Amino acid sequence: xxxxxxxxxxxxxxxxxxxxxxxxxxxxxxxxxxxxxxxxxxxxxxxxxxxxxxxxxxxxxxxxxxxxxxxxxxxxxxxxxxxxxxxxxxxxxxxxxxxxxxxxxxxxxxxxxxxxxxxxx
Numbered sequence: 001x002x003x004x005x006x007x008x009x010x011x012x013x014x015x016x017x018x019x020x021x022x023x024x025x026x027x028x029x030x031x032x033x034x035x036x037x038x039x040x041x042x043x044x045x046x047x048x049x050x051x052x053x054x055x056x057x058x059x060x061x062x063x064x065x066x067x068x069x070x071x072x073x074x075x076x077x078x079x080x081x082x083x084x085x086x087x088x089x090x091x092x093x094x095x096x097x098x099x100x101x102x103x104x105x106x107x108x109x110x111x112x113x114x115x116x117x118x119x120x121x
């Protein structure tokens with residue numbers, strides 16, 4: 001599957017082996033794939049949505065921007081369980097996550113993060 005870069009910084013992918021090509025064998029299908037998500041994009045979106053005490057963003061995809069892990073420390077997480085925290089983060093990063101292959105997250109309150117550091121230190 002090859003692609004060519006357009007002027008607006010998006011990729012237009014051309015493929016005769018599109019999953020629906022069996023329905024329309026004489027048609028060539030085109031679809032766009034957005035530019036890769038950067039650590040800066042994630043940082044900006046997270047800081048816009050949460051009061052951040054500490055934030056770590058790690059690109060786990062060797063620089064291609066398809067897999068990220070974050071560690072987020074915020075007072076917003078006080079009194080919330082892990083599932084509720086992850087839902088908050090997923091909602092805030094909905095657009096960015098939709099463009100990623102993999103996304104993992106750890107979320108702590110400042111007190112929990114201090115305890116985490118003390119144990120791992």
